[in-house]
Amino acid sequence: MATKKKKSKTKAKAAPKPKAKPKATKKIQKKKAVKKKTVKKKTITKSRGTDQKKQDDNTVKTIENTAKRIHAKIKKLTAPELKMPVRSLRNVSYDKRKGFFEIGKNMKTRSLSVNTVKTFAQTLKMMSLSRELVLSNDFATKRDAYYQSKNWGQARFKDQPESDTVMDDMEAMFSIDGVTREQLRFVPDQHGGAVAGALKVIDRDIESGERIEIDCTKFGSGAYSVPSWVEHLEFKTKAKFIMCIETQGMFQRLQSHKYWSKANCILVSMGGVPTRACRRFVRRLSESAKIPVYAFTDCDPYGIGNIYRTLKVGSGNAAHINQFFCVPHATYMGLMPQDIKDFGLENATHPLGDQDVKRAKDALKNDPFFQAYAPWRKAIQMMIKTGVRAEQQALSLHGLNFVMEEYLPVKLKNTKKFLP
Amino acid sequence: MATKKKKSKTKAKAAPKPKAKPKATKKIQKKKAVKKKTVKKKTITKSRGTDQKKQDDNTVKTIENTAKRIHAKIKKLTAPELKMPVRSLRNVSYDKRKGFFEIGKNMKTRSLSVNTVKTFAQTLKMMSLSRELVLSNDFATKRDAYYQSKNWGQARFKDQPESDTVMDDMEAMFSIDGVTREQLRFVPDQHGGAVAGALKVIDRDIESGERIEIDCTKFGSGAYSVPSWVEHLEFKTKAKFIMCIETQGMFQRLQSHKYWSKANCILVSMGGVPTRACRRFVRRLSESAKIPVYAFTDCDPYGIGNIYRTLKVGSGNAAHINQFFCVPHATYMGLMPQDIKDFGLENATHPLGDQDVKRAKDALKNDPFFQAYAPWRKAIQMMIKTGVRAEQQALSLHGLNFVMEEYLPVKLKNTKKFLP
Numbered sequence: 001m002a003t004k005k006k007k008s009k010t011k012a013k014a015a016p017k018p019k020a021k022p023k024a025t026k027k028i029q030k031k032k033a034v035k036k037k038t039v040k041k042k043t044i045t046k047s048r049g050t051d052q053k054k055q056d057d058n059t060v061k062t063i064e065n066t067a068k069r070i071h072a073k074i075k076k077l078t079a080p081e082l083k084m085p086v087r088s089l090r091n092v093s094y095d096k097r098k099g100f101f102e103i104g105k106n107m108k109t110r111s112l113s114v115n116t117v118k119t120f121a122q123t124l125k126m127m128s129l130s131r132e133l134v135l136s137n138d139f140a141t142k143r144d145a146y147y148q149s150k151n152w153g154q155a156r157f158k159d160q161p162e163s164d165t166v167m168d169d170m171e172a173m174f175s176i177d178g179v180t181r182e183q184l185r186f187v188p189d190q191h192g193g194a195v196a197g198a199l200k201v202i203d204r205d206i207e208s209g210e211r212i213e214i215d216c217t218k219f220g221s222g223a224y225s226v227p228s229w230v231e232h233l234e235f236k237t238k239a240k241f242i243m244c245i246e247t248q249g250m251f252q253r254l255q256s257h258k259y260w261s262k263a264n265c266i267l268v269s270m271g272g273v274p275t276r277a278c279r280r281f282v283r284r285l286s287e288s289a290k291i292p293v294y295a296f297t298d299c300d301p302y303g304i305g306n307i308y309r310t311l312k313v314g315s316g317n318a319a320h321i322n323q324f325f326c327v328p329h330a331t332y333m334g335l336m337p338q339d340i341k342d343f344g345l346e347n348a349t350h351p352l353g354d355q356d357v358k359r360a361k362d363a364l365k366n367d368p369f370f371q372a373y374a375p376w377r378k379a380i381q382m383m384i385k386t387g388v389r390a391e392q393q394a395l396s397l398h399g400l401n402f403v404m405e406e407y408l409p410v411k412l413k414n415t416k417k418f419l420p
Numbered sequence: 421m422a423t424k425k426k427k428s429k430t431k432a433k434a435a436p437k438p439k440a441k442p443k444a445t446k447k448i449q450k451k452k453a454v455k456k457k458t459v460k461k462k463t464i465t466k467s468r469g470t471d472q473k474k475q476d477d478n479t480v481k482t483i484e485n486t487a488k489r490i491h492a493k494i495k496k497l498t499a500p501e502l503k504m505p506v507r508s509l510r511n512v513s514y515d516k517r518k519g520f521f522e523i524g525k526n527m528k529t530r531s532l533s534v535n536t537v538k539t540f541a542q543t544l545k546m547m548s549l550s551r552e553l554v555l556s557n558d559f560a561t562k563r564d565a566y567y568q569s570k571n572w573g574q575a576r577f578k579d580q581p582e583s584d585t586v587m588d589d590m591e592a593m594f595s596i597d598g599v600t601r602e603q604l605r606f607v608p609d610q611h612g613g614a615v616a617g618a619l620k621v622i623d624r625d626i627e628s629g630e631r632i633e634i635d636c637t638k639f640g641s642g643a644y645s646v647p648s649w650v651e652h653l654e655f656k657t658k659a660k661f662i663m664c665i666e667t668q669g670m671f672q673r674l675q676s677h678k679y680w681s682k683a684n685c686i687l688v689s690m691g692g693v694p695t696r697a698c699r700r701f702v703r704r705l706s707e708s709a710k711i712p713v714y715a716f717t718d719c720d721p722y723g724i725g726n727i728y729r730t731l732k733v734g735s736g737n738a739a740h741i742n743q744f745f746c747v748p749h750a751t752y753m754g755l756m757p758q759d760i761k762d763f764g765l766e767n768a769t770h771p772l773g774d775q776d777v778k779r780a781k782d783a784l785k786n787d788p789f790f791q792a793y794a795p796w797r798k799a800i801q802m803m804i805k806t807g808v809r810a811e812q813q814a815l816s817l818h819g820l821n822f823v824m825e826e827y828l829p830v831k832l833k834n835t836k837k838f839l840p
Contacts, residue, residue, distance in 0.1 A: 147813060222621065252561075
């Protein structure tokens with residue numbers, strides 16, 4: 001994995017305009033003129049897939065309805081308002097039947113006033129940008145949107161934290177209507193993991209609308225890199241299940257040896273805690289194909305409490321989006337604490353560190369997900385009691401391909417024993 | 421990008437053997453028997469590509485020659501020894517003509533003695549494992565190798581830092597013979613970035629040897645995910661250049677809009693500082709196709725000093741591998757400090773943070789690479805003087821597709837102005 005970038009997020013400098021005319025001025029003006037025209041279009045003109053067209057129609061309609069409500073209020077000379085769920089941990093609950101951390105019913109209302117006028121205007125401008133993106137079949141990262149705002153006069157964002165907050169509010173607002181941030185065409189600045197196996201992904205050329213079929217059995221030792229957003233993808237598969245794998249090393253082994261062919265499955269490399277796009281990809285794929293999802297991580301509090309739990313139920317901090325991004329029907333294949341005994345891995349364990357023990361105890365004491373399931377409580381207690389953790393690759397103790405020849409076949413014979 | 425995992429790397433616990441017979445015992449014994457047979461094979465039996473067969477023959481020969489030298493010494497009753505370059509910053513120099521941080525001539529010799537016997541044995545066992553992996557056309561991560569060592573009796577690694585050190589020594593040792601760690605079949609636990617554009621990658625089925633052609637123009641909004649090691653790949657391309665991009669957001673824009681088709685190029689998403697596999701992929705591809713490599717990063721000390729510099733000249737800490745992993749003919753397209761003025765991005769800059777200024781000054785004062793080039797010194801001085809940085813996506817100030825319609829075409833008309 002590439003090293004993460006750390007840099008100071010500081011305020012944008014309002015530098016004086018350059019005296020010298022920038023090379024690009026002419027074309028910029030021409031571009032702006034073109035943009036104006038695009039905004040006027042009322043219908044989705046570019047060719048897209050049927051499902052995507054329906055989705056995009058719905059997104060535009062939802063944006064326009066929100067705008068019309070505001071417009072009507074203004075015409076009646078009453079203060080317009082925007083409603084969105086309160087994004088705080090107090091407004092989150094875990095429902096075992098639904099299977100994810102759900103945002104509660106507490107709403108906050110932003111009425112137009114002297115204090116809120118800038119944020120209000122920014123939200124409307126952001127909605128307008130979103131509509132424009134859907135109509136022109138384009139997309140933007142939140143950074144793109146931030147820089148676009150520099151053309152919004154007084155409504156421009158002062159810094160990136162300011163634009164992030166408005167983006168989060170807008171996402172929460174539209175989540176009530178079942179519209180995701182990605183459907184609003186604001187996409188994350190990260191890819192969605194790597195995929196290999198018995199799957200055809202159907203994509204479309206963003207400009208011509210031409211249908212593209214991507215066969216995930218044809219990548220050799222490489223894989224299909226999932227794009228930053230996946231709302232437009234469709235799937236064709238006869239696979240029996242999806243396996244979500246923590247480490248690239250294990251994914252590479254199963255991929256290079258075509259384990260997906262032997263087990264008739266789809267392999268997904270999460271590369272640690274799965275990104276938004278990765279989780280949404282797995283969710284949409286598993287629902288579309290109606291096949292189960294099995295998680296395969298290290299046997300430690302991080303693999304279980306962070307990676308698996310995020311995949312399955314989402315996070316408390318971003319509960320308004322869990323309805324779209326979690327994979328509530330996922331189950332946990334391994335490594336389980338019990339596997340260490342069953343597969344003779346005692347010589348390949350590591351003692352739990354202090355942080356591991358703290359994380360495990362915290363999960364038992366404070367996490368509504370683990371509290372809801374007795375088998376999980378038992379497994380975590382067993383981990384604390386034995387005091388050891390084991391990495392996925394500990395299976396190499398018995399030979400590099402033991403995982404494919406012994407571990408996975410034995411486990412997959414009894415999927416009912418997987419943890420919930 | 422997925423969240424990075426932090427866990428304590430602690431010593432492996434030498435747990436007592438389980439009393440209950442593990443489920444897997446029978447098959448494990450069978451597997452071990454099979455493995456013994458594999459080891460006896462003296463020749464490369466599996467079908468591979470011609471280039472790979474040649475490479476693998478060379479790797480096996482190099483391992484065997486090293487082993488034979490040791491064996492001969494032992495037969496003469498003299499102490500056998502292993503020689504490897506000293507891996508310290510004092511033994512590193514930058515040669516402008518060669519174009520990378522090069523390891524010096526200082527060697528350390530490990531003679532067999534009471535003190536070194538364990539490390540000596542471990543190195544030989546690791547060489548033996550490597551030979552076995554090449555012969556059976558398989559591979560292992562360093563974690564895999566660590567767990568395999570648990571079967572080496574007294575020579576087993578106590579903990580992972582111990583096995584990491586032996587692995588690094590072995591890599592340095594074989595680098596003298598021009599053999600990479602990946603050719604020894606020890607592969608990193610990370611993928612090699614994402615690729616899209618006018619390129620066909622030739623891979624082979626690891627088991628059947630069947631040729632697989634991967635067309636990187638056929639992935640829609642997705643991409644080709646480069647595997648953990650790339651020594652076995654071949655390339656077919658008529659592209660004019662390779663563009664290495666810092667952020668996934670910018671890569672996604674150029675990819676979704678098929679910029680590679682307009683510019684006849686290959687796009688590589690580095691996702692921050694490029695991994696080993698990513699750098700080796702770009703190096704091998706650019707040498708095989710004889711085309712230039714252009715870097716496109718944020719205009720800040722991190723994008724220039726860490727991402728671009730690592731891509732181009734490698735790192736001082738791992739100088740023994742730079743000969744394989746750096747891309748000495750890469751040049752820097754942008755964003756340059758001068759671009760902020762030329763493309764009217766003044767309103768989209770951020771002030772340099774304290775850490776940014778420190779990094780920039782440090783590059784001028786201590787980094788032999790930047791010291792070697794006047795244009796770089798000038799650019800970095802300009803950055804410090806103006807006191808601002810700019811992100812790639814700042815180009816969105818002039819419209820989301822300004823980068824494709826204006827910035828890149830203007831820049832690519834004058835590649836001689838790219839920084840060295």
